[in-house]
Amino acid sequence: MNQHPHPLTQSSQSWEDARLSPWSRFGDDEWRLDIRTAGRRADQKRFSWALAMPEHTRIGNSDHVQLVRAAKHFLWSMHYHPPSGRKRSSPASIHHKAMLLRALLEWMACEGHSRFAGIDPASVEQLCKWLRCRPARAGGGKGNISTATITNYLLVIKDLYRQREKLNDAPLVDPLPLETTYEAAGHTRATQGVIPFIPEDVAVAILSEALRWVEEHGDTIVAAEAIRREARAQGLRRCKRQASDHVRAALRLASLAGPSGERLDGAYAVRHAAVHLVEACYILIAGFVGMRPSEILSMKTGAIEHHPIGGTGVNQAYVVSRLFKTVDDLDGRRERWVAPAPVVRAVELLEQLSAPLREASGRDDLFLVKNTQYGQIVPVTHMHIAWRINDFARHVGIPDHDGKPWRFSTHQFRKTFARFIARRDRTQLLGLAEHFKHASVAMTARGYVGNDFDLHGLIDHEARAETAAALDRLLAAKRLGGKMGERIVAGNARFRGRAGEQLRRDYVAFILKETDLRIHACDYGWCVFQQETSRCGGELQPNDAGRAPAVCLSCANMVIEAKHGAYWRDRRRRNAALLPEANPMTAAVLNEAIGQCERVLAQIGDDDGQD
Template identity: 70%
Template sequence: MKTRPARKPVLAEWSEALLSQWSRFGDDEWMLDIRTAGRRADQNRVSWAVALPEGAVISENAWRALHGTAKQFLWSMTVNPPTGRKRLSPASVQSKALTLKTMIRWMALDGLEMFASIDAGAVERLRAWLLARPGNKAKSITPNTIVNYMVVLKDLYRQRAKLNDAPLVDPLPQETTYEAAGLTPATRGSIPFIPDAIAISLLNTALQWVEDHGSTIVQAETIRREARTFGLTRGSKRQASDHVRKALRRAELKSPEGEALSGAYAVRHAANHLVEACYILIAGFVGMRVSEILSMEIDAIESHPIGETGVEQAYIVARLFKTVDQHGGRLERWIAPDPVVKAVSLLEQLSAPLREASGRHELFLVKNTQYGEIVPVTQMHIGWRINDFARHVGVPLHDGKPWAFSSHQFRKTFARFIARKDRSQLLGLAGHYKHASVAMTARGYVGSDFDLRQLVDHENRAETATALERMLVSDRLAGRMGERIVAGNARFRGRAGEQVRQDYIEFVLAETDLRIHACDYGWCVFQPETSRCGGEVGPSEAGRSPSVCLSCANMVIEPQHAPYWQDRRVRNQVLLPAANGMTAAVLTEAIEQCDNVLTRIGEHDG
């Protein structure tokens, strides 16, 4: 055990510096001024008054001193961070405080009385201890979580001149924080996107709830609430319930499943699920973050003219918290398609009684069952409710199990839809958006959101890599580009060609601007000089069609596209007997195209 070094000349008044209007850095109870929407109340507090853990091998004085250093470190990162780093926000202070408290617990069990005692060996012991601890749902802690601890260790060393106690040697001299956590590009991972079949099912169902059943559910909830209020003025709660049932039966309203909304319980559940459908629609159709959606307040929809056209465009007004310096977030606007405008209107109607009772303005409110308070919906709560809605409406299983939705997945999925420009999916959404083309959807909805543009570009690169992988290993491709690839991809196939294939894909992504665009009948390996559709930076949605693409040097069709060509063939055959001579010639040509494609990809049904 090392001797405690002499105290360094630091500001003596650091502990008296204001952390928030309620707390100072030296306090044992911190109340943080965090205004990000969707956070629980306990996520705005930090308690440093923690007892020595059982099995600790350090003194009580050392235990308190370590917590004092942790608070001083967070002060230094808030008022004077390392060169090139932003000051910690209140939310970052809270998250790093939790990391430090866990690290100090380990130090007490490991016998380290000072941060100055941490060396490379201690870092390895900390990493092993963290990996042995259970994480969420009893799973081991992920490498991404360990990165948080490595970053704090590195910053403690960087801030050593400003602290009474800090690592004296670089705890990670030969590796980055990601490498120390065991993360590589292959293992780092990311938030998953929602699989296509599940995303489309969930979004379509949410759309039906909002557009086809939303007004009915709001009407039923209004009847329930007004009947109950009237009934309570005439008698007991039981009599009020009888009054509600009678009023609902007279209205003869139906749930989205076709069942009668004849009782208070059924109506309340339908109203709760409608709120969830509204959230899903906004998240899936606009691509906003969960904190941005939960920050929405009354009158969240604004309309503004588009240039000199005289056409009005609706926007959602909410708060952007990430990447901004303004405390409490910055008001921003997101383009709102018609279904989302309808969803916001329904949320305003459903939240009206809660807003009136609480004096609050948010659209996502809930009555706390423990204390009876009306509080904003948290990110954790909305995540649970999304999964509850998916179970209720019977979203398809994924690999035989229910898909575990999280609120963050919708933004990733939204970006993926735009990046793919897949007409079989995104064009359906574009139709609901009342857009003329997918390109307009992609440009308009990404807007000025730089973070979302980066996410879209990442997904576009990932889609290109996936498509290239499939093409380079396939011996059954149609389309002019597909035939060329099959003729020359022998060296990329099988296990022998795996490394060559990966190196080639990495080269294409890093050294070229090649992007592969999807549609429901094939892939476009886009090259403007050979494009038959007239596209300049990508395929032209107005100019592309199956016939045009089959004559284009950019087209690739693989077996996964067979259902489209089989369906096209059947539809043309059904029309052929009743067609006149000229139409019959066109239909016959289309059928022959389908036959040729299906033969080349080995999916011809004879």
């Protein structure tokens, strides 16, 4: 137990009675979380701490109860008192961390760890081995869990250590003193995996089919569904047993045909077509607007609005929905997206198709489904719509890719939308970033468009100025530390001195004009960021959570100049002061850190203040 607990830990009642949601407190064993993001299943909004003891447990029941209590206390701290610079954990984030902690407690019980305080670097190494043998939940349990998932577990361990002063039970020593969570998990660019773009021929095929269903056959399917419902209601009023006969007679009299030429002459054929039409509408919105799945599934009646464009007198149609990502409000923030004519038509069809379900349920969502098990009318979930998109692709005969059917996911349409826009007009990145509600153009360019498009004149002027100044100094330097610093010094002789001034200016101008290179500052050096060689796991820029002196020194992007000498001298002095009272394991860590400092100071020619 910590010698001096944080004031917040003095009264156990204060955190156990704290509200987690309108229905649950942090001390409860059954949690109902207030998660309102569209598309989540009911089980993704509940969590039970009634954990059964593992079969091969090595701790007692009372120890297990205390571990569960410590896990709840940790999640309370992440919600009400997160680490400095971090946002409070949202209800969805708490649910995610609770799932990770449940597996972590299982491992601790089997390994004989009765307290989080006993977790050290050796324990984390054992945890990583155990995690790598666990089957993945996705894909029917085939294969082991991903390195990204292992990273999430290690982040929980690291956060427990960061919160140690606020908790009664937490790791007392840094569980990852010499490497980042990404490195410990083996999570690199090669192993991380990405959501793929839909291949162009496949994307064109499914969007064309969805467009054909909406524009050419939407009215027919809606009319057939209206006839079916009315005929069934009349049949039930007359004779319940003959209701289906009444439906067939009415549909045959209407003589309507579906998208493949099939006769819509029975209840099953009509319902089947109506279900696929909803899927076609979703695909059109996702592919032509690029909204996130949660944004599409949260659409409600009246989702199309028209607003004038400046003083032109021309009206533009917009889809109105809720934005959940990066928004603190649990209900999301009302936003609007530019909507082309086919999307406006798709929304109109959705309103007509969902009308009976809305009337029966009292809801105003456009994506509703009747739960076959309980007969309830509920919103469509991410999992359900993903399955239905693939079902639509099979039904309309989307061609195979590389000899096998393409496996669609909901987010692929958003990335493919961005890629189509950027490949045809690179000047549209600013508009695309605004349309996507992104915080930066770089997020759009790197995360959605791809690495083959640089940002040219769209890069922030402040970042350009800092990069230019740093490049000028580094190219003129005779001594630099870090791996990138060694490479620069080995090849910058022609840029040094007065003779190299013009050459430096020309080269810096070339770099800024022709590449998206940016140099990022930190207390102990510069990062000439390149994603492919980044050790911190950054994608668009250095990842602050993964950065550390030891990590950066092993990274090919690192440059250290004389101005950073004071940091390395101070780091060497602080570590040396801890050596006399350190145990052998800690001493080895401290000596390694001191050695790093001395190597850097030797590289930059700064040996002042030798201890």
